[in-house]
Amino acid sequence: MREPSVHQLRLLLAVAEELHFGRAAARVFISQPALSQQIRALEERLGVPLVERGSGTVRLTPAGQAIAVEAKAVVEAVARLVQVSDAHARAVRGTLRVGSLGAEAAMPYAAAVLSRLREQHPHLEVEVHNLNFIQQFDALANGEVDAAFLRGPLPSGFQSHQLAVEPRVVCLPADDPLAGEEKLTLAQLADRAVVDMPREVPRQWWDHLTINPRPDGTPVRFGPVVRDTEAMVLAVLQARAITFLPAAARRLYPRPGLVYVDVPELGNSVSFLAWLPANRDLPAVRALREATRTAEQNPRVLSE
Structure with a gap:
């Protein structure tokens, strides 16, 4: 037969x-x-x-x-x-290098994406590279990382997927007279110096986040230059300047002597997964994008 x-x-x-x-x-x-x-x-x-x-x-x-x-x-x-x-x-194998601006990779949405990626592709090694303000865009542009968790606005030339939205707050020394307020306006903060970025950081990005100039046309007075978020909150602790951060900083950077206050005029902070168009269809980057789609929830305002 x-x-x-x-x-x-x-x-x-x-x-x-x-x-x-x-x-x-x-x-x-x-x-x-x-x-x-x-x-x-x-x-x-x-x-x-x-x-x-x-x-x-x-x-x-x-x-x-x-x-x-x-x-x-x-x-x-x-x-x-x-x-x-x-x-x-x-099955995707090899190494995927993922950049993270500060604690971005530890945020719930990013952690969910990386967890799903590891479930779907257990043979893919994932390296998370911490990036400071200077490195955040350059590392992606020059190929040091294959994709990155970043905060907007993003420079032109990147492709991205929006992950989450949350309010922004002002970080003040606890002994600042305004620290006890429930909410503040930009006008109330007009005389405070704001921490600044190194010249290597795109000026348009930082001006957007500091709302420079202010709605009335007044330029922001900048103070000490910092390279990362830890240096930023240290500058505020030393009462040398104030700074604006995503509301998640209340959880990620709680420090004795610091206070975070809502400033509705600051608007929202938007989180992205970003990559270069040329890398879009590389197997590891494609796997990361697919993990993002399957792990994500609709962009939302994060609650404290």
């Missing part, structure tokens, strides 16, 4: 379910004579009749009924085999 092909077993199942050669042939997209020929070939291979053919009717023989049950198990097993092989063929 010659072993039947999986294709022949699929055709037998179509006949068994339709009990009509014409309908079965249409279902599997072949002609009725071709289907009949394949069933006869299957009967010859197995050495038993499978189908009783009558005038317009089709019935399975007892052997056909028993073999159809086994054929279904074989066809389903082959489908599972193909799924497993496809999953292994799609």
